[in-house]
Amino acid sequence: MKLDEAKTKFVEAWGTFGTNWGINRTMAQIHALLLVSNEPLTTDQIMELLDVSRGNVNMNMRALIDWGLAERITKLGERAEFFAGEKDIWKVAVKIIRERRKREIDPLRKTLRELKMIDDKEQKKDEYKTFIKMIEDIDSYAESMDRIADKLTLADQSWFYGTLMKMIAK
Amino acid sequence: MKLDEAKTKFVEAWGTFGTNWGINRTMAQIHALLLVSNEPLTTDQIMELLDVSRGNVNMNMRALIDWGLAERITKLGERAEFFAGEKDIWKVAVKIIRERRKREIDPLRKTLRELKMIDDKEQKKDEYKTFIKMIEDIDSYAESMDRIADKLTLADQSWFYGTLMKMIAK
DNA sequence: CTAATCTTTCAAAATATTTTGAAAGTTCAA
DNA sequence: TTGAACTTTCAAAATATTTTGAAAGATTAG
Numbered sequence: 001m002k003l004d005e006a007k008t009k010f011v012e013a014w015g016t017f018g019t020n021w022g023i024n025r026t027m028a029q030i031h032a033l034l035l036v037s038n039e040p041l042t043t044d045q046i047m048e049l050l051d052v053s054r055g056n057v058n059m060n061m062r063a064l065i066d067w068g069l070a071e072r073i074t075k076l077g078e079r080a081e082f083f084a085g086e087k088d089i090w091k092v093a094v095k096i097i098r099e100r101r102k103r104e105i106d107p108l109r110k111t112l113r114e115l116k117m118i119d120d121k122e123q124k125k126d127e128y129k130t131f132i133k134m135i136e137d138i139d140s141y142a143e144s145m146d147r148i149a150d151k152l153t154l155a156d157q158s159w160f161y162g163t164l165m166k167m168i169a170k
Numbered sequence: 171m172k173l174d175e176a177k178t179k180f181v182e183a184w185g186t187f188g189t190n191w192g193i194n195r196t197m198a199q200i201h202a203l204l205l206v207s208n209e210p211l212t213t214d215q216i217m218e219l220l221d222v223s224r225g226n227v228n229m230n231m232r233a234l235i236d237w238g239l240a241e242r243i244t245k246l247g248e249r250a251e252f253f254a255g256e257k258d259i260w261k262v263a264v265k266i267i268r269e270r271r272k273r274e275i276d277p278l279r280k281t282l283r284e285l286k287m288i289d290d291k292e293q294k295k296d297e298y299k300t301f302i303k304m305i306e307d308i309d310s311y312a313e314s315m316d317r318i319a320d321k322l323t324l325a326d327q328s329w330f331y332g333t334l335m336k337m338i339a340k
Numbered sequence: 341c342t343a344a345t346c347t348t349t350c351a352a353a354a355t356a357t358t359t360t361g362a363a364a365g366t367t368c369a370a
Numbered sequence: 371t372t373g374a375a376c377t378t379t380c381a382a383a384a385t386a387t388t389t390t391g392a393a394a395g396a397t398t399a400g
Contacts, residue, residue, distance in 0.1 A: 001285075001287050001288055001289065002288070002289060002292065003288055003289075003292045003295065003297060003298055003301060006285045006287075006288055006301065007301065009281075009284075009285060010285055010305075013278075013281045013285075017274070017277070017278050017281075020192065020273055020274050020277075021192075021274055022190065022191075022192070024357080024358065025358080026358080026359080035304060036301060036304070038297065038300070042376095043376085043377080044376095052359075052360085053359060053360045053361060054360085054361075054377085054378090055359075055360060055361065055362095055378080055379075055380085056358080056359050056360070058377065058378060058379085059358095059359090059378090059379090062378090079367090079368080079369095079374095079375060079376065080375080080376065080377095081376080081377080087304070089304065089307035089308055089311055090307075090311070093311050103190055104187070104190050104191055107187070107190075108183075108187050111179075111183045111187075114179075115171075115176050115179060115180055115183075117171050117176075118171050118172070118173055118176055119171065119172060119173075122172065122173045125173065127173060127208065128173055130208070131173065131176065131177065131206060134205060134206070134257070134259065135180075137259035137260075138259055140331075141259055141260070141263050144330070144331070144335055147335065147338055147339075148338055151338045160314070161310075161314065164337075165314055165317065167334075167337060168317055168318055168321045169317075194387080194388065195388080196388080196389080212346095213346085213347080214346095222389075222390085223389060223390045223391060224347085224348090224390085224391075225348080225349075225350080225389070225390060225391065225392095226388080226389050226390070228347065228348060228349085229348090229349090229388095229389090232348090249344095249345060249346065249397085249398075249399090250345080250346065250347095251346080251347080
């Protein structure tokens with residue numbers, strides 16, 4: 001396989017994987033494109049390379065910037081904006097974890113807290129106890145995941161690959 | 171809030187969260203319904219309670235059984251099949267992790283392996299080195315996640331809440 | 341065997357999500 | 371100012387996913 005071919009395949013594949021973890025295809029493809037590009041790219045270049053519309057690039061670039069996965073670059077003497085991708089895979093991973101946590105864990109825990117507010121008079125029932133036990137089990141698990149996500153997010157790479165992975169080792 | 175009200179809210183909420191982690195709404199709602207039901211339910215009961223079609227219940231029940239989140243129950247003297255949900259939240263979590271790993275990590279690593287097969291003559295280029303470095307960084311991170319998922323999946327609850335969480339503790 | 345009861349399938353319909361593209365908005369050099 | 375170059379917005383179109391429901395397939399009691 002040629003290098004360029006591999007890069008193209010990478011962009012396509014990253015787009016597909018993105019959809020598996022809640023990132024839309026174009027957003028993931030733009031991100032992949034920035035990852036394999038040596039130079040920052042303009043909106044027009046991205047439109048051309050991915051064959052998508054201007055609006056699509058614009059919206060998804062904003063999302064990428066919002067996630068911290070891309071940044072705007074202005075070049076002196078150039079009118080158009082350029083975009084560069086975060087190339088440090090560790091940082092990319094941390095940012096993705098952060099967003100997923102925000103979308104997947106936080107709202108879950110919020111809802112669980114609300115569900116615990118049940119009328120006093122019903123609290124004698126066995127059925128109540130079973131229900132609350134389940135809610136609390138879920139929340140306890142969610143809390144653990146939250147802590148793990150937090151730790152991973154703040155940790156540095158060497159703690160992760162060293163200390164943590166040694167502990168996890170088979 | 172009344173207990174029944176809370177249960178209904180839980181079913182609705184679980185449906186919404188499901189979609190955030192790649193499970194469709196009905197599948198997650200059926201799962202939630204089984205979680206809050208004291209007795210196993212029939213297809214007709216689920217149709218009635220969730221107000222969805224027979225085909226929908228049937229397809230999503232199969233998926234739940236496939237994931238190991240529900241099981242078929244036959245009652246002596248009853249013609250219809252009943253379904254019960256896995257109530258142990260720890261086991262539920264383990265099964266969800268297993269499926270997500272299968273969908274999110276395995277195919278990624280497979281693709282990355284394929285992308286490394288680049289023509290010899292291009293391997294001198296700096297551009298090649300940068301690309302391969304990135305692919306390997308991603309794979310190394312994916313491998314770590316894979317190991318963590320594996321460990322979590324095989325671990326027992328006490329190791330998770332005890333040993334691991336102590337290590338992660340802030 | 342037959343009919344009643346229950347389960348499964350899948351093409352078509354409904355719904356949800358993503359993408360387009362043209363118009364409006366902004367910025368800046370002249 | 372003006373207008374060229376660029377960015378943003380968002381309603382409508384395209385696409386993807388989920389759901390329906392009726393028909394076909396199984397199973398069992400009689």
